[in-house]
Amino acid sequence: MLPLLAAYGALAPSPYNIQPWEFRVTAEALEICLDSGRGAPLGTAAHREPVIGCGAALFNARVALRHFGYHDAVQLFPDRSDERTIARIRAGGPLRESDYNRALFHAIPHRHTVRPPGVPFEPRDVPPALIDGLVTAARSCGAWLHVVRSAEDRRALVDLVFEAGEESGAAAGVLGSEDGMDAPADGWASQDADRVAHAIAEAEAHRAGRMLHDAPVVAVLGTESDDPAAWVVAGEALEHLLLRAAAEGVFAAYANQPLRVLGLRPWVRSVARHPGEAHVLFGLGFAPPPAGPPRRRASDVLA
Ligand SMILES: Cc1cc2nc3c(=O)[nH]c(=O)nc-3n(C[C@H](O)[C@H](O)[C@H](O)COP(=O)(O)O)c2cc1C
Numbered sequence: 529m530l531p532l533l534a535a536y537g538a539l540a541p542s543p544y545n546i547q548p549w550e551f552r553v554t555a556e557a558l559e560i561c562l563d564s565g566r567g568a569p570l571g572t573a574a575h576r577e578p579v580i581g582c583g584a585a586l587f588n589a590r591v592a593l594r595h596f597g598y599h600d601a602v603q604l605f606p607d608r609s610d611e612r613t614i615a616r617i618r619a620g621g622p623l624r625e626s627d628y629n630r631a632l633f634h635a636i637p638h639r640h641t642v643r644p645p646g647v648p649f650e651p652r653d654v655p656p657a658l659i660d661g662l663v664t665a666a667r668s669c670g671a672w673l674h675v676v677r678s679a680e681d682r683r684a685l686v687d688l689v690f691e692a693g694e695e696s697g698a699a700a701g702v703l704g705s706e707d708g709m710d711a712p713a714d715g716w717a718s719q720d721a722d723r724v725a726h727a728i729a730e731a732e733a734h735r736a737g738r739m740l741h742d743a744p745v746v747a748v749l750g751t752e753s754d755d756p757a758a759w760v761v762a763g764e765a766l767e768h769l770l771l772r773a774a775a776e777g778v779f780a781a782y783a784n785q786p787l788r789v790l791g792l793r794p795w796v797r798s799v800a801r802h803p804g805e806a807h808v809l810f811g812l813g814f815a816p817p818p819a820g821p822p823r824r825r826a827s828d829v830l831a
Pocket of ligand 1: 584819
């Protein structure tokens with residue numbers, strides 16, 4: 529069963545589809561580890577989004593374990609000598625699965641990202657009860673979700689996305705590699721992006737800004753503290769609310785560009801008006817189920 533949990537974990541979202549996880553199966557536990565390809569110490573900003581991806585993978589594994597009839601027992605950062613072991617998950621006692629968990633579980637393979645300029649969101653409102661449910665989902669994981677209500681705040685966030693496009697060419701991805709990884713070989717936070725990468729990043733930011741302008745719902749996800757444990761919480765909260773939304777036919781498109789530019793990050797936080805740090809900026813709406821990019825082979829992510 530533990531390798532199966534890893535398979536569900538690997539369906540989680542991750543920045544640029546880098547799939548920054550490695551799953552270790554031991555006699556009685558599944559460990560989710562940050563892929564050791566990154567040399568910098570764990571607390572550095574370059575790890576924020578990859579750790580959020582690992583948190584999302586953890587959430588999927590927990591939902592799957594409950595679906596298979598067990599309580600989930602989770603330790604975050606269980607190994608002091610290995611900071612890259614993000615979580616250890618064990619099966620607890622028997623559990624009768626709730627309808628809510630079943631709905632989340634069945635949404636795991638269908639949750640994907642809406643990618644502009646592909647099929648856009650449908651021009652209809654997301655029901656307020658669902659929006660409240662997403663806020664509650666984030667809170668139940670220990671994070672906050674700020675739903676943008678005013679036109680001024682939305683405009684401010686759109687402007688920040690455009691500004692990020694101008695300032696940063698560093699996060700541009702190289703699309704279409706065989707295993708589905710979109711990241712440039714020298715690390716997606718590289719400071720020496722060339723002019724082509726810069727142009728790609730700017731075009732991506734423009735698409736994301738237009739998406740945010742038109743999305744039926746705009747939201748910011750954050751946590752009160754800002755450290756690797758909080759990033760895991762943010763990832764779990766993100767996947768929780770995305771699965772809750774996907775179960776109802778609502779999907780997300782991201783506009784995280786301003787959160788990758790040090791000087792713009794505080795402005796996103798100030799629009800969100802919540803204590804702590806903002807991690808993910810995205811739009812939500814009804815859309816035809818989006819298709820996802822390929823994933824790494826199981827043999828590459830199972831240690
Ligand atoms: C922390 C985080 C940040 C992301 N930022 C962006 C983004 O700025 N733009 C974008 O198009 N997708 C973004 N994504 C979505 C990923 O590109 C997507 O999850 C990945 O390609 C896998 O595809 P899927 O979500 O369709 O399964 C982000 C995902 C995560 C977890």
